[in-house]
Amino acid sequence: MMSINIEAGEPLKAGAAKIITTPSEPIPLAGFYIRQGPFKGVHDDLYARVAVFESGGVEAAIIAVDICVLTDNFYADVIDRITKKYSIPGDNIILNASHTHGGPALFEPPDPRIVDASWLKENPYEEKQKKYTEELKNNIVQALGEARKNSVPARIGYGTGSSSIGINRRAVTSGGDIWLGVNPDGPVDREIPVVRIDSISGETIAILYNYGCHGTSMMSEKLTGDWCGIASQYIEKVWGGNVIVPFLSGAAGDVNPMYEEKKEFDDRTGGAEVLAKIVGKEVIRVARDIKTQCEGPVQAAQRITTVPGKRYLGLLGFDPSYDELAKDTSPVPDTSLRMSAVRVGNIVFTGSSGEVFSEIGMDFKKQSPYQWVVFMGLCNGYSSYVLSDNEMGKGGYEYNASVIKEGGQKAIVQTLLDLVNEF
Numbered sequence: 001m002m003s004i005n006i007e008a009g010e011p012l013k014a015g016a017a018k019i020i021t022t023p024s025e026p027i028p029l030a031g032f033y034i035r036q037g038p039f040k041g042v043h044d045d046l047y048a049r050v051a052v053f054e055s056g057g058v059e060a061a062i063i064a065v066d067i068c069v070l071t072d073n074f075y076a077d078v079i080d081r082i083t084k085k086y087s088i089p090g091d092n093i094i095l096n097a098s099h100t101h102g103g104p105a106l107f108e109p110p111d112p113r114i115v116d117a118s119w120l121k122e123n124p125y126e127e128k129q130k131k132y133t134e135e136l137k138n139n140i141v142q143a144l145g146e147a148r149k150n151s152v153p154a155r156i157g158y159g160t161g162s163s164s165i166g167i168n169r170r171a172v173t174s175g176g177d178i179w180l181g182v183n184p185d186g187p188v189d190r191e192i193p194v195v196r197i198d199s200i201s202g203e204t205i206a207i208l209y210n211y212g213c214h215g216t217s218m219m220s221e222k223l224t225g226d227w228c229g230i231a232s233q234y235i236e237k238v239w240g241g242n243v244i245v246p247f248l249s250g251a252a253g254d255v256n257p258m259y260e261e262k263k264e265f266d267d268r269t270g271g272a273e274v275l276a277k278i279v280g281k282e283v284i285r286v287a288r289d290i291k292t293q294c295e296g297p298v299q300a301a302q303r304i305t306t307v308p309g310k311r312y313l314g315l316l317g318f319d320p321s322y323d324e325l326a327k328d329t330s331p332v333p334d335t336s337l338r339m340s341a342v343r344v345g346n347i348v349f350t351g352s353s354g355e356v357f358s359e360i361g362m363d364f365k366k367q368s369p370y371q372w373v374v375f376m377g378l379c380n381g382y383s384s385y386v387l388s389d390n391e392m393g394k395g396g397y398e399y400n401a402s403v404i405k406e407g408g409q410k411a412i413v414q415t416l417l418d419l420v421n422e423f
Contacts, residue, residue: 010056010296012345014197015151016206016244018049019143021066022223023104023132027125030068031101032219038125039104043222043265044230046103048140049246050147051197051206053156053344055296060092060342061144062208062349064246066225067136068215070097071108072353072381074137079380081141086148092300094340094351095140097378099249100215102224102272106133153200155292158347158372161192161282165227165275166213167258168358170396178396180256187388188212188255189358191365192279193374194286195347200294204243207235209283210374212250212358217272219261227257230265230276235283245283248349249378251361253385253398299343301419302380306334310405312384335403337411338380341419347372348420351379352386352412355398359388364413369421386412 022045026038046066053060061082070078079090107129123129168186170178195208215226224230232245239245259270266273309332338353348370352360356377365373377386385398386408392399 012154012156012294012296013054013151014052014154014156014205015147015149016049016051016197017143017146017150018047018244019139019146021046021048021136021139025128027128027132028105029223030103030105031216035219035221039223040221041223043220043224044233046223046225046229048143049232049244050143051208051244051246052144052147052151053298054151055298058298059088060298060300060344061088061147062246062248062342063093063095063140063144064248065095065097065140066100066229067097067103067106068099068101069378069382070095073108074106074133075381078137078140081137082144085141086145091302092342094342094349094376095380096248096351096376098215098225098228098247099252099378100224100226100229102215102218102220102222102226104132104223105129106136153294154205155198155200155294156345156347157196157290157292159194159286159290161194161286162190163192163211163279163282164190165257165278166190166211166255168254169256170254170391178394180397186254187359187362189251189362192282192286194283194290195374196287196290196292198292203241204239206244206246207239207283207287208246208248210248210250210376211279212252212255212361212377214252214256216260217257217262217270217275218265219263220265224272227272227275227279230272231280231283234276234280238280238284248374248376251356251358251375251377253355253357253377254391255358293345295345297343299423300341301422302338302340303415303419304336304338305411305415306336307407307411308405309333309335310403312403313400335383337383337386337408339412339415339419340380341416343420343423346370347374349374349376350416350420351376353379353381354383354386356386356412357388357391359390360386360409360412363409364416367413367417
């Protein structure tokens with residue numbers, strides 16, 4: 001690990017807020033292609049949670065949303081609204097999707113790089129999805145405004161815990177191929193970074209926590225934030241007061257819950273409520289022992305980098321265009337990755353668009369000049385799966401669904417190092 005000198009900055013202010021984002025009427029769920037039709041009931045409400053920071057006249061925001069994916073188009077529209085309404089620079093905002101597979105499917109025009117969506121033309125829920133997508137954007141902007149109103153002189157601190165609920169999912173089949181399954185010998189980042197924000201008077205404003213694991217513990221027709229959304233609500237209830245607890249999805253591209261696709265939320269063998277309590281208790285344990293400090297600075301930066309593009313090759317056989325896609329030999333454009341970094345005091349929040357493999361997040365944290373690091377995937381847009389160097393040549397589901405040919409790990413790690421070294 002490199003070392004840097006970190007000097008105390010200007011006094012820090014911080015605020016937080018949350019807003020319910022549960023759809024008012026049933027629309028299709030995202031994440032599992034075999035699940036058709038709109039959701040049937042709500043197990044737990046969905047939220048957008050926001051933490052804002054200000055020091056020395058510089059303002060930044062971390063926004064966590066209970067949703068499967070927030071696309072480039074969605075991100076760009078939300079950032080445009082925020083910058084116009086609140087004058088916060090777009091580079092100072094990180095928008096992170098929890099990646100729950102029990103959340104609503106947003107409306108998004110088909111991306112020709114990813115899939116030939118001609119087979120999805122008949123969508124009776126399109127107008128309802130458009131309505132909800134617009135409502136979600138408005139809710140995010142509103143929650144950020146509330147967090148700014150709640151901003152007070154604050155202290156911030158960092159700690160780490162760990163969890164074993166995640167397991168590498170790139171299993172070797174009997175035929176020697178790589179596919180979705182359970183790989184107990186595969187890499188997983190078990191660290192849970194936890195950030196606690198207190199007011200100067202001692203009230204806990206927010207607890208942010210980060211872990212790299214898919215939100216796929218449930219195969220239910222009910223709306224849910226999955227284990228991560230339920231964990232945030234559990235922590236808020238147990239901690240008490242007005243605490244806001246954003247979950248920040250980590251490098252989870254190759255990691256699933258060790259028990260997944262349950263039908264009952266309280267299933268003792270690994271339903272979402274069980275996993276949520278495991279993680280929630282660990283976050284609370286760590287948060288209670290964190291020592292906070294009241295200095296900034298607040299700094300932020302973003303950068304877009306490009307990597308060689310690869311042809312999308314379909315998802316689990318549910319894309320009827322697979323054979324045609326595989327035969328296509330036309331040129332493939334490069335793929336863009338957006339890197340984001342926000343520094344608050346001695347803590348850096350970093351992230352990349354796309355579903356990033358666990359080895360990439362661990363690689364960056366190992367090389368980071370900052371000891372206190374939060375690494376996120378699914379940030380500020382979506383760029384498909386980003387495989388680590390060790391996994392790129394092995395193929396598998398994530399490789400087929402990726403539009404990145406090579407170089408993703410180096411691009412992410414080096415670009416983020418460049419960003420944080422400039423702080």
